[in-house]
Amino acid sequence: MNLEYKYLLDGNFHPESRVWVYQSSRLFSMGEALEIEELLKEFTAKWQSHGTPVKGAAYLFFGQFIILMADETASGVSGCSTDSSVRLIKDIEKRYAVNMFDRTTLAFVIKDKIQLLPLSQVVYAFDNGFIQPGTLYFNNLVQTKEELENNWIIPIQQSWLRKRFDLKAES
Numbered sequence: 001m002n003l004e005y006k007y008l009l010d011g012n013f014h015p016e017s018r019v020w021v022y023q024s025s026r027l028f029s030m031g032e033a034l035e036i037e038e039l040l041k042e043f044t045a046k047w048q049s050h051g052t053p054v055k056g057a058a059y060l061f062f063g064q065f066i067i068l069m070a071d072e073t074a075s076g077v078s079g080c081s082t083d084s085s086v087r088l089i090k091d092i093e094k095r096y097a098v099n100m101f102d103r104t105t106l107a108f109v110i111k112d113k114i115q116l117l118p119l120s121q122v123v124y125a126f127d128n129g130f131i132q133p134g135t136l137y138f139n140n141l142v143q144t145k146e147e148l149e150n151n152w153i154i155p156i157q158q159s160w161l162r163k164r165f166d167l168k169a170e171s
Contacts, residue, residue, distance in 0.1 A: 001112040003062075003136070006149050010057050010069075015146035017071040022089050023107055023140055024064045025099040025116070032096055036060050043088050044068075049081035062114055064107070065138065066092070066100065069145060106161075107138040109153075114138075126156075126165050133157035133165070 028036060040058035047054040047070075055074035059067040068085050070077045093100045104119045108131055117125055125131045134155045141160070142148045156162060 001109060001114075003109070003153055005059075005061050008059060008061075009145065009149065013055070013057065013069060013071045013145050014073040015144065015149075016073070017069050017145040018077060019142055019144055019148045020068045020085065021138075021140040021142060021148075021152070022066040022068075022100040023102075023105070023116075023138065024066070024096075025102060025105065027063045027114070028060070028096065028098075033060055033063050036066070036092060036096075039088070039092065040066065043085070047081060047084065049075055049077050052076075054081055064114055065140075067148065069148075103140075107140075108156075109136040122161065123164060131156060133162070137161060 037060050040060065044054075044056040044058045047056045052075050054077060055071040057069045059069075061067060066089065070081075089100050092098070099105075105116050106119055106122065108115050108117060110131065117131075122131070134157065136153050137156050137159050139152055139154055139159050142152050151158075156165070
């Protein structure tokens with residue numbers, strides 16, 4: 001599975017640009033992905049904060065993750081502009097019958113595929129060898145472009161999950 005995505009990020013955004021990661025409860029079909037990419041493009045072209053255009057970008061990565069990014073060095077993001085982005089994601093949820101706000105389901109790369117696992121089953125999966133310290137985990141808690149580039153897809157042993165398994169952080 002090709003996990004290269006950084007080259008797709010707009011290089012004109014400040015490293016501290018705000019990032020929101022939304023994980024779908026399922027993989028989107030090719031047709032759905034094309035429609036969603038068009039919705040994201042339309043949204044970012046019109047995204048505003050108190051009448052001022054937001055320097056924003058949106059991506060659909062791996063057919064399952066929607067990334068919204070706003071460069072606040074160009075224009076701030078208000079509560080209203082954040083609300084409009086949440087409305088977009090809720091519209092996508094409704095339109096495609098998916099859940100985009102479930103923070104209790106985690107994504108891992110297992111056998112070269114993205115696999116979702118409820119948080120309640122993570123310890124069982126680890127204890128039974130389905131996931132290991134080096135298994136790649138999608139850390140959807142990243143908040144900046146820099147974190148997205150460096151800390152989004154990381155081994156479990158480098159994530160907050162290591163504490164669940166009493167693992168030592170490794171560099």
